[in-house]
Amino acid sequence: MKEVKIEKCPFCGGEELIETRVASYGGAYLAPVTKGGLRSAVLFATVCRDCGSVVRTYCKEPEKLFPKKERRDC
Numbered sequence: 001m002k003e004v005k006i007e008k009c010p011f012c013g014g015e016e017l018i019e020t021r022v023a024s025y026g027g028a029y030l031a032p033v034t035k036g037g038l039r040s041a042v043l044f045a046t047v048c049r050d051c052g053s054v055v056r057t058y059c060k061e062p063e064k065l066f067p068k069k070e071r072r073d074c
């Protein structure tokens, strides 16, 4: 997985970006739409402390969720 560095909020220019875990009761998950696929990943989000914008939403281990050999165009 590539490292992504976000230095500034693209919306307000704020520099205080906070890593958060996206969760609701029971959890929020990203799950690929595949036949019988039961893999899922917890979502994380980077939130700007100044304006509250969610700058980035991501899962930590995309390789596990979408193995390369199974990847196909939608």
Ligand SMILES: [Zn+2]
Binding pocket: 009, 010, 011, 012, 013, 014, 048, 049, 050, 051, 052, 053
């Ligand atoms: Zn901002």
